[in-house]
Every structure is written in C-alpha cells, then in structure tokens.
Amino acid sequence: MAEHLTHEHDVLVIGAGGAGLRAAAEASAAGVKVAVISKSLLGKAHTVMAEGGIAAALANVDDRDSWRVHFADTMRGGQYLNSWRMAELHAKEAPACVRELEAWGAVFDRTADGRILQRNFGGHRYPRLAHVGDRTGLEMIRTLQDHDVHLGIDVFMEYTVVSLLKDGDRIAGAFGYERERGRFHLFRAKSVVLATGGIGRAYKITSNSWEYTGDGHALAYHAGASLMDMEFVQFHPTGMIWPPSVRGILVTEGVRGEGGVLRNKDGRRFMFDDVPPAYANQTSNTEEEGWRYTQGDKNARRPPELLTRDHVARCIRREVREGRGSPHGGVFLDIAWIKDRMPNAAEHIKKKLPSMYHQFKQLADIDITAEPMEVGPTTHYMMGGVRVDPDSQMSDVPGLFAAGECGAGLHGANRLGGNSLSDLLVFGKRAGQHAACYAKENSLGVINSGQVAAAEKQALAPFERDGAEGPYAVQHALQDMMQDLVGIVRQEKEMLLALKRIQEFKARAERVGVTGNREYNPGWHTAIDLNNLLIVSEMVTRAALERKESRGAHFRDDFPVKDDKFGSFNIVVRKGPGGEMHIRREPIPEMPLELKQIIEEMK
Amino acid sequence: MxxxxxxxxxxxxxxxxxxxxxxxxxxxxxxxxxxxxxxxxxxxxxxxxxxxxxxxxxxxxxxxxxxxxxxxxxxxxxxxxxxxxxxxxxxxxxxxxxxVTDVSWNYSVKKSIAKFKPRPPDAPDGTWRMAQKDADRVQEFRKCIECFLCQDVCHVLRDHQMHDQFIGPRFLVYAAALEMNPLDVQDRIPALRKQYGIGLCNITKCCTKVCPESITITDNAIIPLKERVVDRFFDPMTKLFRVFSGSAR
Structure with missing residues (x-):
C-alpha cells in the first residue's frame, strides 16, 4: 500500500450540511476529537436551499399545537410507513432544537409579541414552521457553521470520501481525496456519521446540486449496511420550468402558504377537484375559506394547494397530460392575485418571499407580484436511506451512523415540508451524541491495507482509459433514463427496462475515461460519483418494483391504489454475500398503544 | 439555436x-x-x-x-x-x-471574530423576545451568501493585498450582524478598530455595488460600525474624561 496522508479522530462526520454540522457540534460537546468532511466549501451544502422553514410544535402562533399533533401529521404524511419512534422523538425534540439555534445566533422572523414566528405548510395542521422569509436554510446552515468553527473541529473542505473502511464487522474509517490537489487521505476514526444528503442527481430534472450523487447511500451499501424505503423519492410539485436552463430549481411551498394558488390554462383551481379522503376533513372546499386559512384564521381549513407534495405533484402531472397545462408544460402558480385581497400586495410578497421574487425576476424575467409563475414537479428529496436505530441513529454496521436525508425512517412514504430541517437538527444531534459515546467505548479499528489499495485503484482507473467515453455522457444518459422510467408514475414494464439499462450504463461506466491531471478535475470527480449514482438508481428501481401498490411518493400505474398488505413492512436493500443486490420485506414494529391513540384522536 | x-x-x-x-x-x-x-x-x-x-x-x-x-x-x-x-x-x-481560487483566508478570518454571545434569556422557558423591526436590521446582513465578491472587488484586498490587516466587507457585515443583534452582549468595537482594520475602508462602495444579495454593505453595516469605533475612541469628550480619570484607551 502506498503511504497516504493519515488523520486520526474519534468521530468522523461525512457531510457538512445541517445534519453533519449539528452532529459534529454534539460530538464535540461530548469532548471527543471530531472531523468534518465537506464535499464543497463550508456553508454551501444543500441545506442552504431550504426555503420554507423548520417544523417544530413551538405553538407560538397557534396554542393548539403540540408534539402530539406534529407526530400525527408526520405519520399521516408518511402513510404510516415511518419509524413511529423517530416520528415521536422528532416531534418532541424539534422545539428545543429550534430554540437552541436561536441561542447560537439565528434570527428568525418574529410574532407581534416578539417570539419566533411560525407559518403554515402542506400537511401541517397548525402554523408550525419557524422561518426567516424564504431563506430559512441559509440561516440554519450559517448559524451551525458559525457555531462549529469555534469548537476546535477539524474541517476538511472540498474533500470527497470514496470508500468506508472496516475492521471485521465494525467501522474503522474512510478513504477519500482532496479536490484541490487530488491527493488521497486516510481517515481513521472510532465512529463515522454519514450526513451526505440526497440522490437528486440520479434524475434529469432536480432541485439538487452536483454533490447529491447518493454518496452516503452507496458508501453504506458497500460497507454492508441495510437501506430502506428506497422507492420513495419525493418530487416537489413546484419547480421552475422555464427557461430550460432553470428547469428544476425549487419554488418554495411558502408561496402557497402565503396564499398562492395553482391554476390550469383555463384558470381553474384544479386542486379542488381531487382531495384525498384522509385529508377531506382538514381541507377547505371554497376559495374564500382557503384564503382565510393562509391569513391566519384559526377556524378556516387549509386550501387544497397545501395537500401533501406527492398528491399535488400528481395533480399537476394530470393537468399537463390531459392538455390543460401552461405553455411550457407545467401549470400556473399565482401569488399576484392576492392584490385583490389586500392593500400593498406587491410589497407584502417581496417581504415574505424575497428570494422567489429575485429568482424569477433575474432568471425568468417574471415579476411574481404581477404575473403567475409556470411550475412543474422536480426531484427534490430522498425519503429512503440508511436504516438506523431510531434512538441512536446507528446502522447495522457497528460504529457507522447516519442522519438527515441519507438516513431513513422519519418520513416514511412521504416527507412533509419543513420536517427536513427539523430532522437534520434532531437526528444530527442524536447521531453526534451516540457516535461520541461509541467512540468513547471503543478504540480505533485496524486499517486493512487491501481495502485501501482497492479503493485507490478503483478511483484512479478512469485515468488509465485514454480515448474512452467521457463521464458526463453516461451521467446524462442515466439521468434521462431514470426520469423517464422510474419517475413520478411508474410501472413494472418500464422499471424492468430500467434495470436492463442500468446494467448497460454500468458497463459504460467501467470504460469511462478522463483527461488531465488529478488537480481539481471535475471530469474525474464525475466519473467517481457515477458509480454511486448507478448503485442508488438500482436500489430505487428494485425497491419500486417490489412495492406493488401506490403509497405516498411512490405511484404505480399498474397498481394505482394503496394496499393495506403493503402497509405493514418496509422494503430493505442490502448487498448480498456475492455482491448481488438483496431485497427483503421487513415488518414494521408494533406501535405502542399511546401513540396509536394519538393518531386516532387526530384523525 | x-x-x-x-x-x-x-x-x-x-x-x-x-x-x-x-x-x-x-x-x-x-x-x-x-x-x-x-x-x-x-x-x-x-x-x-x-x-x-x-x-x-x-x-x-x-x-x-x-x-x-x-x-x-x-x-x-x-x-x-x-x-x-x-x-x-x-x-x-x-x-x-x-x-477556482483559494478562498480559505475568508474562513480563517471568520474564526478570528468573537462569536455570538446572547444575554440571559428573557423568559423562563429559555427564549428571547425581539421585535421584527430589530430583526429586520440584522436579517439584511444575514442574507449574505458568502460569495466573497465584495472581498474580490475591495481595493484594500485586491490592489493592496492587506489581507493581514483588514477583514474586508464580508466580515464587516458579519461583525455588524453580531454587533447589531439585540441579544448579543459581546463587545467587538476594540477589535474592529485594531485587528479588523475598519479604518482602512474609505467608503468607495464598490462592495455594495457588486453584492448579489443587494445588502447595503457600506451604508448600513460599515458606516454605523465606523461610527461606533469613533464614538468609543475618538470622541473628544470621552477622550478628556479618559485623560482626567487616568483610564487607558
């Protein structure tokens, strides 16, 4: 084995978004030596893009809210496939996590009496999202970043991990490279927290940046951990669709929370046409009542635009397919109409949705205070990920933890808006705490030089293949294929074809070559990430084939209804002994009576 | 096409x-x-x-x-x-x-600025009260996305390369967000004068012009901080008081 630059820490956190930074802070507070590996510069992770807010039952705006209601809302949104224990912990602990952010310097929008303001959001019964205009994610990541840099944590910016290292069954560290010089580094650690975010780059139309290639999902898979709920990919109903270069960029649900409505080309508010029975009691049936809800009338029920994301996305798809879409293949999202209802509406919109105003003004020449936006679904969030113990966040690999989007359990079949930022805080904190505990109880594992050598050889292979196909062509072809065959609406025939195509892409990926040297070479990085995208795409497809029903974010044309039989288990993916992908059904543990009662009460 | x-x-x-x-x-x-x-x-x-x-x-x-x-x-x-x-x-x-450039200097500068230190909570549940009006002022600065374009255009850094004496507009905005946060009780005024080199800014407003977030860097962040430094260290009445009371600057 060649000598590599070697670093030793108690806890190694891979990923520097909200979950990673929160985990690092917690581990550091426990008195252990912590490192954070950040694929980009610090503060640029996808958390920065979160707009709407952090869901937490602070009950500052509506005192009827409590952890019980938040728990029930989360379970309903997840179609009861969630880990009920994680949903319980999340609902109970989110308020303290939000207050803690304030103590670390976050400046939230305020209520009239000076407390943290909360807004309405899809699937949440009461106004629950602590927010800062429409840039809550920026506020959160900056607060965590500014807090963490004073804790003595070693931050490795622009480093990427290519392999986890094991000592027998347990974790021993990670192997990766630095972007700038292309050198390899060996990270020895007693425990490792994966906080790598999502997989959006497996799809053509996505709100995710280049980083979201399912690195943590693939690292965990190859390390022998189980993953679950991989069939549940959230397509956010409102992404920009025009001009083509901005396609996929997110339009916050906050637009609808502030009174924005969806219309088809005939001007009809089509969301009134299809309200799922589970939400009928909570949904307004007149425009008047829906408007009052968005303006804080506690007796009003929410407008159908604020139904769960999966449902809104499919309704938009239906309107477009049936010929009632907007000129560029989406529908209209209109916030400008509120000028009929309030004075100074333009100023109000700019104040409440400043980023959206600028985004459309600068990128699409649209003034959202005067005209409607064109929107359509975009790949946004991965509910599936590493299967973890709900309390500790440890995977089935001892010493390997996961938190945030690359973990699974909290959101079940579908995530409610606002539950992601709170997920990062609650479970980032828990992962950091338990990873520190594990590190205190265990010594450093032994590094297997064979694993390191194999990882290095695989990472460098693209340089050996001069004149071969470049990595971008394969990546784009994979993204097109996943969009077409394993997208919002799925069927068996197409997914079987997708599996065949993935095998072809794997063969192409094996031949991908890159030019230039190892210093800051995006072509090389893309070639490495491509392997992760391929594994993740296969997991999504196989899990989606196995779930022969429609539930939450997973919709099957060939099995269009929800089937109770499928409501009792999660689909779990694991690498088999021969390297083959193994799929199994794992029963959901029985929910305690008191939690069942809460769900009944809240129905 | x-x-x-x-x-x-x-x-x-x-x-x-x-x-x-x-x-x-x-x-x-x-x-x-x-x-x-x-x-x-x-x-x-x-x-x-x-x-x-x-x-x-x-x-x-x-x-x-x-x-x-x-x-x-x-x-x-x-x-x-x-x-x-x-x-x-x-x-x-x-x-x-x-x-691609090496922007790591910015990250080490931030580390050198004293972190947020809140006053004791206002309510028994450990929370604070803040008027939206006060939040507004700080929130303008907290819009910063750390693109470092203001640092890039600042002549003190770009032309004179005084990175060791001047923290640049980005971190004056950062310091302003902390100093003007009604909950914060840390005092950064002496550091602004000495280590952070606020006096080196001569208000050409180039930073404000290039800010993609339209933060009014010079008028809303830097000038008020300069005023605080002046009030503390260069106000003639205060200076006289110091002379007679024998207290050092």
Whole structure:
C-alpha cells in the first residue's frame, strides 16, 4: 500500500450540511476529537436551499399545537410507513432544537409579541414552521457553521470520501481525496456519521446540486449496511420550468402558504377537484375559506394547494397530460392575485418571499407580484436511506451512523415540508451524541491495507482509459433514463427496462475515461460519483418494483391504489454475500398503544 | 439555436492563458450553463465551483467581462454576445486552477471574530423576545451568501493585498450582524478598530455595488460600525474624561 496522508479522530462526520454540522457540534460537546468532511466549501451544502422553514410544535402562533399533533401529521404524511419512534422523538425534540439555534445566533422572523414566528405548510395542521422569509436554510446552515468553527473541529473542505473502511464487522474509517490537489487521505476514526444528503442527481430534472450523487447511500451499501424505503423519492410539485436552463430549481411551498394558488390554462383551481379522503376533513372546499386559512384564521381549513407534495405533484402531472397545462408544460402558480385581497400586495410578497421574487425576476424575467409563475414537479428529496436505530441513529454496521436525508425512517412514504430541517437538527444531534459515546467505548479499528489499495485503484482507473467515453455522457444518459422510467408514475414494464439499462450504463461506466491531471478535475470527480449514482438508481428501481401498490411518493400505474398488505413492512436493500443486490420485506414494529391513540384522536 | 464564444481563463496556480470555446446558446441561459456545456462537451477537466445554481449558495463567483458576478445569476441576454464573453477567476485570492481560487483566508478570518454571545434569556422557558423591526436590521446582513465578491472587488484586498490587516466587507457585515443583534452582549468595537482594520475602508462602495444579495454593505453595516469605533475612541469628550480619570484607551 502506498503511504497516504493519515488523520486520526474519534468521530468522523461525512457531510457538512445541517445534519453533519449539528452532529459534529454534539460530538464535540461530548469532548471527543471530531472531523468534518465537506464535499464543497463550508456553508454551501444543500441545506442552504431550504426555503420554507423548520417544523417544530413551538405553538407560538397557534396554542393548539403540540408534539402530539406534529407526530400525527408526520405519520399521516408518511402513510404510516415511518419509524413511529423517530416520528415521536422528532416531534418532541424539534422545539428545543429550534430554540437552541436561536441561542447560537439565528434570527428568525418574529410574532407581534416578539417570539419566533411560525407559518403554515402542506400537511401541517397548525402554523408550525419557524422561518426567516424564504431563506430559512441559509440561516440554519450559517448559524451551525458559525457555531462549529469555534469548537476546535477539524474541517476538511472540498474533500470527497470514496470508500468506508472496516475492521471485521465494525467501522474503522474512510478513504477519500482532496479536490484541490487530488491527493488521497486516510481517515481513521472510532465512529463515522454519514450526513451526505440526497440522490437528486440520479434524475434529469432536480432541485439538487452536483454533490447529491447518493454518496452516503452507496458508501453504506458497500460497507454492508441495510437501506430502506428506497422507492420513495419525493418530487416537489413546484419547480421552475422555464427557461430550460432553470428547469428544476425549487419554488418554495411558502408561496402557497402565503396564499398562492395553482391554476390550469383555463384558470381553474384544479386542486379542488381531487382531495384525498384522509385529508377531506382538514381541507377547505371554497376559495374564500382557503384564503382565510393562509391569513391566519384559526377556524378556516387549509386550501387544497397545501395537500401533501406527492398528491399535488400528481395533480399537476394530470393537468399537463390531459392538455390543460401552461405553455411550457407545467401549470400556473399565482401569488399576484392576492392584490385583490389586500392593500400593498406587491410589497407584502417581496417581504415574505424575497428570494422567489429575485429568482424569477433575474432568471425568468417574471415579476411574481404581477404575473403567475409556470411550475412543474422536480426531484427534490430522498425519503429512503440508511436504516438506523431510531434512538441512536446507528446502522447495522457497528460504529457507522447516519442522519438527515441519507438516513431513513422519519418520513416514511412521504416527507412533509419543513420536517427536513427539523430532522437534520434532531437526528444530527442524536447521531453526534451516540457516535461520541461509541467512540468513547471503543478504540480505533485496524486499517486493512487491501481495502485501501482497492479503493485507490478503483478511483484512479478512469485515468488509465485514454480515448474512452467521457463521464458526463453516461451521467446524462442515466439521468434521462431514470426520469423517464422510474419517475413520478411508474410501472413494472418500464422499471424492468430500467434495470436492463442500468446494467448497460454500468458497463459504460467501467470504460469511462478522463483527461488531465488529478488537480481539481471535475471530469474525474464525475466519473467517481457515477458509480454511486448507478448503485442508488438500482436500489430505487428494485425497491419500486417490489412495492406493488401506490403509497405516498411512490405511484404505480399498474397498481394505482394503496394496499393495506403493503402497509405493514418496509422494503430493505442490502448487498448480498456475492455482491448481488438483496431485497427483503421487513415488518414494521408494533406501535405502542399511546401513540396509536394519538393518531386516532387526530384523525 | 445560435452560438457564442466564451474566453475562459485556463491554467494552474496563476500561470495560464485565455482559451476560446464556442458553444450553443439558447433562451434563458446563464453564464454557468454555458460553462457547464463547455465542461461536458469540450473540456471535462475545466475547474469551476458551483452548487445551487439559484443564487443562494455563493459558490460560482467569477469575473465576467471584468465584473465580479455570480455565474448562475448572469443571463447571457445581459451580455454582448457578438464578441467573446471573458470569464476569469476572482483576483483577490490565490489562484488554484481555471476558475477556482483559494478562498480559505475568508474562513480563517471568520474564526478570528468573537462569536455570538446572547444575554440571559428573557423568559423562563429559555427564549428571547425581539421585535421584527430589530430583526429586520440584522436579517439584511444575514442574507449574505458568502460569495466573497465584495472581498474580490475591495481595493484594500485586491490592489493592496492587506489581507493581514483588514477583514474586508464580508466580515464587516458579519461583525455588524453580531454587533447589531439585540441579544448579543459581546463587545467587538476594540477589535474592529485594531485587528479588523475598519479604518482602512474609505467608503468607495464598490462592495455594495457588486453584492448579489443587494445588502447595503457600506451604508448600513460599515458606516454605523465606523461610527461606533469613533464614538468609543475618538470622541473628544470621552477622550478628556479618559485623560482626567487616568483610564487607558
């Protein structure tokens, strides 16, 4: 084995978004030596893009809210496939996590009496999202970043991990490279927290940046951990669709929370046409009542635009397919109409949705205070990920933890808006705490030089293949294929074809070559990430084939209804002994009576 | 579909040259789209930073036709395409490769600024009360996406390379957000005067002009901080008081 630059820490956190930074802070507070590996510069992770807010039952705006209601809302949104224990912990602990952010310097929008303001959001019964205009994610990541840099944590910016290292069954560290010089580094650690975010780059139309290639999902898979709920990919109903270069960029649900409505080309508010029975009691049936809800009338029920994301996305798809879409293949999202209802509406919109105003003004020449936006679904969030113990966040690999989007359990079949930022805080904190505990109880594992050598050889292979196909062509072809065959609406025939195509892409990926040297070479990085995208795409497809029903974010044309039989288990993916992908059904543990009662009460 | 030419700085560690790439352009494209197309089709190893592609993360800073801008928010229809569009890395930081610079200095500067220290909570449940009006002032500064374009254009850093004496507009904004946070009780005024070098700013407002978040850097952050420094250290009445009471500056 060649000598590599070697670093030793108690806890190694891979990923520097909200979950990673929160985990690092917690581990550091426990008195252990912590490192954070950040694929980009610090503060640029996808958390920065979160707009709407952090869901937490602070009950500052509506005192009827409590952890019980938040728990029930989360379970309903997840179609009861969630880990009920994680949903319980999340609902109970989110308020303290939000207050803690304030103590670390976050400046939230305020209520009239000076407390943290909360807004309405899809699937949440009461106004629950602590927010800062429409840039809550920026506020959160900056607060965590500014807090963490004073804790003595070693931050490795622009480093990427290519392999986890094991000592027998347990974790021993990670192997990766630095972007700038292309050198390899060996990270020895007693425990490792994966906080790598999502997989959006497996799809053509996505709100995710280049980083979201399912690195943590693939690292965990190859390390022998189980993953679950991989069939549940959230397509956010409102992404920009025009001009083509901005396609996929997110339009916050906050637009609808502030009174924005969806219309088809005939001007009809089509969301009134299809309200799922589970939400009928909570949904307004007149425009008047829906408007009052968005303006804080506690007796009003929410407008159908604020139904769960999966449902809104499919309704938009239906309107477009049936010929009632907007000129560029989406529908209209209109916030400008509120000028009929309030004075100074333009100023109000700019104040409440400043980023959206600028985004459309600068990128699409649209003034959202005067005209409607064109929107359509975009790949946004991965509910599936590493299967973890709900309390500790440890995977089935001892010493390997996961938190945030690359973990699974909290959101079940579908995530409610606002539950992601709170997920990062609650479970980032828990992962950091338990990873520190594990590190205190265990010594450093032994590094297997064979694993390191194999990882290095695989990472460098693209340089050996001069004149071969470049990595971008394969990546784009994979993204097109996943969009077409394993997208919002799925069927068996197409997914079987997708599996065949993935095998072809794997063969192409094996031949991908890159030019230039190892210093800051995006072509090389893309070639490495491509392997992760391929594994993740296969997991999504196989899990989606196995779930022969429609539930939450997973919709099957060939099995269009929800089937109770499928409501009792999660689909779990694991690498088999021969390297083959193994799929199994794992029963959901029985929910305690008191939690069942809460769900009944809240129905 | 028409084409346009992009004159991109290629090279490592400051050594390099402009190279022309002609690529297809279509409606609504931004500079970053063109760079991505060139990267995917003609120059796989072209080094460029980017993340959100929506003006929210501040990664893709560069100098486009000589102006510091975010590549993701610069639309091609705002540029004259009949001649090549030049794209260069930021100049105030050491060059790494192609369009990428070493911005790590910024991260070490931030570490040197005393962190947020809140007053004791206002309510028994450990929470604070703050009027939206007071939040507004701080929130303007907290909009900063750390693109470092203000640092890039600041002549104290760019031309005079006084990185060891001056923290630059970004971190004066950061200090302002802390100093003007009604909950914060830390005192950064002496450091602003000495270590942070606020006196070196002579208010040319270049930073304000290039800020993609439209933060009024000079008027709302730097000038009020300068006033606080002046009030503390250069006010004649205070000075007299110090002389007679024997207290040091």
């Amino acid at each position: 028409s084409t346009a030419t992009f004159r991109i700085w290629r090279g490592e560690k400051g050594a390099g040259k402009f190279q022309d790439y002609t690529t297809e352009v279509s409606a609504g494209m931004v500079v970053l789209d063109a760079v991505h197309r060139i990267q995917a089709e003609q120059a796989n190893n072209l080094a460029v930073r980017w993340n959100c592609k929506a003006g929210k993360c501040g990664s893709c800073s560069a100098e486009i036709n000589g102006m510091p801008k975010l590549m993701c928010m610069t639309r091609l229809n705002s540029l004259p395409l009949e001649k090549p569009v030049t794209i260069e890395p930021m100049k105030a930081f050491p060059h790494v490769k192609d369009l």
